[in-house]
Amino acid sequence: xxxxxxxxxxxxxxxxxxxxxxxxxxxxxxxxxxxxxxxxxxxxxxxxxxxxxxxxxxxxxxxxxxxxxxxxxxxxxxxxxxxxxxxxxxxxxxxxxxxxxxxxxxxxxxxxxxxxxxxxxxxxxxxxxxxxxxxxxxxxxxxxxxxxxxxxxxxxxxxxxxxxxxxxxxxxxxxxxxxxxxxxxxxxxxxxxxxxxxxxxxxxxxxxxxxxxxxxxxxxxxxxxxxxxxxxxxxxxxxxxxxxxxxxxxxxxxxxxxxxxxxxxxxxxxxxxxxxxxxxxxxxxxxxxxxxxxxxxxxxxxxxxxxxxxxxxxxxxxxxxxxxxxxxxxxxxxxxxxxxxxxxxxxxxxxxxxxx
Amino acid sequence: xxxxxxxxxxxxxxxxxxxxxxxxxxxxxxxxxxxxxxxxxxxxxxxxxxxxxxxxxxxxxxxxxxxxxxxxxxxxxxxxxxxxxxxxxxxxxxxxxxxxxxxxxxxxxxxxxxxxxxxxxxxxxxxxxxxxxxxxxxxxxxxxxxxxxxxxxxxxxxxxxxxxxxxxxxxxxxxxxxxxxxxxxxxxxxxxxxxxxxxxxxxxxxxxxxxxxxxxxxxxxxxxxxxxxxxxxxxxxxxxxxxxxxxxxxxxxxxxxxxxxxxxxxxxxxxxxxxxxxxxxxxxxxxxxxxxxxxxxxxxxxxxxxxxxxxxxxxxxxxxxxxxxxxxxxxxxxxxxxxxxxxxxxxxxxxxxxxx
DNA sequence: CTGTTAGCGCATTCAA
DNA sequence: TTGAATGCGCTAACAG
Numbered sequence: 001x002x003x004x005x006x007x008x009x010x011x012x013x014x015x016x017x018x019x020x021x022x023x024x025x026x027x028x029x030x031x032x033x034x035x036x037x038x039x040x041x042x043x044x045x046x047x048x049x050x051x052x053x054x055x056x057x058x059x060x061x062x063x064x065x066x067x068x069x070x071x072x073x074x075x076x077x078x079x080x081x082x083x084x085x086x087x088x089x090x091x092x093x094x095x096x097x098x099x100x101x102x103x104x105x106x107x108x109x110x111x112x113x114x115x116x117x118x119x120x121x122x123x124x125x126x127x128x129x130x131x132x133x134x135x136x137x138x139x140x141x142x143x144x145x146x147x148x149x150x151x152x153x154x155x156x157x158x159x160x161x162x163x164x165x166x167x168x169x170x171x172x173x174x175x176x177x178x179x180x181x182x183x184x185x186x187x188x189x190x191x192x193x194x195x196x197x198x199x200x201x202x203x204x205x206x207x208x209x210x211x212x213x214x215x216x217x218x219x220x221x222x223x224x225x226x227x228x229x230x231x232x233x234x235x236x237x238x239x240x241x242x243x244x245x246x247x248x249x250x251x252x253x254x255x256x257x258x259x260x261x262x263x264x265x266x267x268x269x270x271x272x273x274x275x276x277x278x279x280x281x282x283x284x285x286x287x288x289x290x291x292x293x294x295x296x297x298x299x300x301x302x303x304x305x306x307x308x309x310x311x312x313x314x315x316x317x318x319x320x321x322x323x324x325x326x327x328x329x330x331x332x333x334x335x336x337x338x339x340x341x342x343x344x345x346x347x348x349x350x351x352x353x354x355x356x
Numbered sequence: 357x358x359x360x361x362x363x364x365x366x367x368x369x370x371x372x373x374x375x376x377x378x379x380x381x382x383x384x385x386x387x388x389x390x391x392x393x394x395x396x397x398x399x400x401x402x403x404x405x406x407x408x409x410x411x412x413x414x415x416x417x418x419x420x421x422x423x424x425x426x427x428x429x430x431x432x433x434x435x436x437x438x439x440x441x442x443x444x445x446x447x448x449x450x451x452x453x454x455x456x457x458x459x460x461x462x463x464x465x466x467x468x469x470x471x472x473x474x475x476x477x478x479x480x481x482x483x484x485x486x487x488x489x490x491x492x493x494x495x496x497x498x499x500x501x502x503x504x505x506x507x508x509x510x511x512x513x514x515x516x517x518x519x520x521x522x523x524x525x526x527x528x529x530x531x532x533x534x535x536x537x538x539x540x541x542x543x544x545x546x547x548x549x550x551x552x553x554x555x556x557x558x559x560x561x562x563x564x565x566x567x568x569x570x571x572x573x574x575x576x577x578x579x580x581x582x583x584x585x586x587x588x589x590x591x592x593x594x595x596x597x598x599x600x601x602x603x604x605x606x607x608x609x610x611x612x613x614x615x616x617x618x619x620x621x622x623x624x625x626x627x628x629x630x631x632x633x634x635x636x637x638x639x640x641x642x643x644x645x646x647x648x649x650x651x652x653x654x655x656x657x658x659x660x661x662x663x664x665x666x667x668x669x670x671x672x673x674x675x676x677x678x679x680x681x682x683x684x685x686x687x688x689x690x691x692x693x694x695x696x697x698x699x700x701x702x703x704x705x706x707x708x709x710x711x712x
Numbered sequence: 713c714t715g716t717t718a719g720c721g722c723a724t725t726c727a728a
Numbered sequence: 729t730t731g732a733a734t735g736c737g738c739t740a741a742c743a744g
Contacts, residue, residue: 020433020492022737033715038739049713064517069493070435071737073426074720077376081474081493092676094460095659100450107475108447116487118437118474119463131472136376137425137437161420248662277663284665303451306604307633307663309640320448378721389731394723405729427721430736715744721736728731 021065030059041067081116082106082330083132084142087155089213090245093121097302098272098319099144102169105323106142113331115139127155133162140165140330146215156180165333167326170217178338183326184217185346187299190315191221193350194269194297195228197313201356203267203295204236207258209251209279210271212242218271221299221315225269239265243275251278259286266294267356273298273305273314280308280355296355310354318346377419386415397423437472438462438686439488440498443511445569446601449477452630453658454675455500458525461679462498469687471495483511489518496521496686502571512536521689523682526573534694539682540573541702543655546671547577549706550625550653551584553669557712559623559651560592563614565607565635566627568598574627577655577671581625595621599631607634615642622650623712629654629661629670636664636711652711666710674702 023041027034032052039047040056048056059065073079084103086093094100107117118138122130124147132141141164145152156173159166159180166180175182198206206229210218222240229236239262243254251270255278268283270276276298283294290296290310298305301316325344333339379397383390388408395403396412404412415421429435440459442449450456463473474494478486480503488497497520501508512529515522515536522536531538554562562585566574578596585592595618599610607626611634624639626632632654636646646652646666654661657672681700689695 020737023739024737034737035716035739036714039714042739047713052714064519066490066492066518068430068737069491070426070429070433071720072739074424074430074722074736075738075740077426077720079426083472091464092457092460094450094456095453097451100456101448103475104448104450104477107449107477111476111478111487114487116439116474116493117476118472119459120467120473121460121463122467131467131470134422135425136422137472162422163420248659274660281663281665303604304630304660304663307637307660309637309665376721379723380721390721391723391732392730395730398723403729408730424721427736428723430720430738431722431724433736713744716742718739718741720738720740723734723736725734726732728729 020068021063022068023065026056026059026063026065029063030056032056078139078334079116079137080114081118081138082110082140082142083118083120083138084144085127085130085132086119086121086144087124087127087146088121088144089123089146091121096246096272096274097304098300098317101302101317101319102144102323102326105320105325106327107323109324109327110331113327115327115331124151124155128158133158138164139334140167142167142169142326142330143171144169145171146213148214149216152216165330165339167330169322169326170215172216172220175342178342181329181333181339181342181344183322183329183344183346185317185319185322186348187217187220188224190299190348190350191224192228193348194221194299194313194315195225195232197350197352197356198267198269198295198297199229199232201267201295204233205263205265206236206238206267206269207255207265207279208238208240208269208271209243209255209275210240211246211275212244222269222271246272246274248278248281251275252282255279255282264294268294268296270296270298272300273302273312276312276314277305277308280312291355301351313353313356314351315348316351317348322346376424377421378424379421382412382415382419382421385419386412388412434495434690435472435493436470437474437494438466438496438498439474439476439494440500441483441486441488442475442477442500443480443483443502444477444500445479445502447477452602452628453660454628454656454673457658457675458500458679458682461676461681462683463679465680465683466687469683471683471687480507480511484514489514494520495690496523498523498525498682498686499527500525501527502569504570505572508572521686521695523686525678525682526571528572528576531698534698537685537689537695537698537700539678539685539700539702541673541675541678542704543573543576544580546655546704546706547580548584549704550577550655550669550671551581551588553706553708553712554623554625554651554653555585555588557623557651560589561619561621562592562594562623562625563611563621564594564596564625564627565599565611565631566596567602567631568600578625578627593621602628602630604634604637607631608638611635611638620650624650624652626652626654628656629658629668632668632670633661633664636668647711657707669709669712670707671704672707673704678702
């Protein structure tokens with residue numbers, strides 16, 4: 001079975017839970033009505049005198065009362081909850097720093113408004129069986145998509161049918177209604193800046209290494225890189241290599257095979273730093289001088305790139321800010337009833353290193 | 357304000373949601389009773405004839421029905437949901453690969469049983485205001501703690517009062533009842549293996565670099581490292597450096613200051629690979645040969661350690677498996693009503709590299 | 713400022 | 729094999 005199997009159920013009759021303290025019990029203990037307790041819990045203090053408020057608060061903490069989200073959710077028909085679905089064929093769907101920064105930014109941003117974030121990684125194949133597709137348990141959904149354009153469009157179609165606010169992260173799809181919004185970084189500009197940077201250094205035989213699986217953001221940066229290179233130098237040669245996965249071993253094997261059969265490039269563009277550094281280390285192990293013989297550039301600029309020497313030239317990603325923005329946009333959507341913008345693009349910038 | 361402020365609320369009267377399709381409507385459309393629809397949705401097919409089942413399923417998909425978790429949750433008094441709280445003073449609480457692997461393993465493992473995972477990072481200071489402390493929205497809670505022993509114990513006391521299943525990850529506290537369980541990796545053994553490894557190479561002047569904030573797992577590996585070194589060589593010299601945070605710059609500044617004022621060590625133990633590699637790069641930039649002049653060891657062994665050369669000697673962490681195990685243990689707890697074991701320790705192993 | 717009524721969507725219980 | 733009644737905990741709307 002793949003990393004993400006389909007779902008079974010577990011809870012059964014043998015597992016009744018201890019009864020919880022309810023608003024009614026707090027009310028009884030405090031000698032007030034349930035409504036007054038509710039008002040205190042929800043901070044509607046203008047409806048409660050200071051004296052009763054004190055009493056109620058005391059009973060709440062004495063009895064250890066916590067609001068049952070199911071009850072409130074049922075009553076008010078929303079849950080103060082958002083979810084993020086990361087479509088990834090890999091079980092470690094957070095091991096990429098891009099994803100983990102986005103999730104952290106998102107979670108923090110939502111928390112500030114009292115919203116919860118639930119996280120799930122899932123393969124494209126199992127997307128249809130995911131919890132969010134069959135259960136209504138969040139008010140809004142974030143999705144990071146991967147896979148071919150066709151398949152992504154089908155997923156987006158399914159998401160649209162959910163009839164809930166959807167934010168697509170790092171997607172190139174152009175939304176057409178107020179219920180869906182795309183937030184992404186400017187991968188296109190990033191690719192272009194790298195192309196300019198390398199062209200200025202008179203590089204003209206390029207190898208691009210990207211993962212086999214299609215990530216729209218990666219497509220964008222690669223496409224725009226190629227376009228710009230060809231525009232600047234019609235004679236440039238570009239080879240695109242697909243690494244079966246993003247692991248060091250896979251990248252190095254992929255590159256080694258190419259080098260064995262083709263003329264040596266003078267620049268390598270790894271579609272993210274992980275790929276770029278994997279390639280760079282392989283070149284170094286063959287005694288190739290970086291950047292003198294081959295320039296190397298990457299993408300995303302998270303801290304661990306600094307482990308590798310020479311320091312790689314890369315494009316800095318605003319991943320955490322992307323998550324933060326995504327949080328705010330969703331909250332705003334809840335208030336306003338529709339997304340104010342359906343596409344938000346965050347800037348990236350080039351950070352020259354020692355590999356060019 | 358710190359990374360995690362306290363929570364406000366956002367949803368208001370202007371944001372009524374579109375009415376959702378309910379079981380009742382599906383029932384009406386299919387010409388059956390709500391109960392029958394419920395039986396179909398929950399897979400209780402023995403109570404439903406094949407014919408009516410077909411009809412109901414068709415209406416479910418035609419009307420795009422999804423079960424409202426609030427309603428179900430209220431009725432059955434559990435939510436098929438777990439939460440993880442990561443106590444971290446840093447806003448990027450997932451940027452450490454240990455955490456991101458744990459969360460991925462946990463999320464995948466819970467998903468397989470139809471459970472949801474909600475994620476929140478929070479500072480120790482704001483812990484008391486966290487969502488889970490005031491709202492009952494999950495059936496079980498995972499916590500990764502940091503901070504001084506005193507403060508952690510206070511947090512554990514608060515958690516215990518929640519009267520819910522709690523799993524503490526990477527904590528050294530010893531639980532005493534069936535409602536709390538600790539799952540951790542064998543940091544103690546890891547520290548000891550590194551000590552053995554370095555002592556065998558006749559190293560005797562050690563610098564340990566650890567983060568300022570207390571992480572119990574880090575305490576464990578550092579303590580056991582020191583104990584073992586002293587046992588093997590009573591004359592060994594050990595200095596412990598606290599880096600204000602885990603960033604490259606902080607580590608390097610901390611180490612530089614120490615080197616300027618103290619005799620040069622012959623081995624450095626970074627409490628995790630990030631710290632170790634930061635230190636190693638700093639030494640290399642000063643022209644110090646690794647491992648000839650100074651040996652370097654780290655801890656955790658995630659893939660990005662391979663960016664740095666020479667390849668660091670480290671202890672491999674089973675972080676993903678820790679998350680997976682934690683998922684299974686919680687599910688089992690839900691079924692059985694109490695944790696079968698209060699403490700589970702996963703093995704680690706030494707991976708010798710080129711830095712010793 | 714405080715209390716009462718009613719019903720959100722669902723599944724347990726019992727009756728048919 | 730199917731249906732009807734009931735109430736889980738909470739809060740909007742209104743009455744006092």
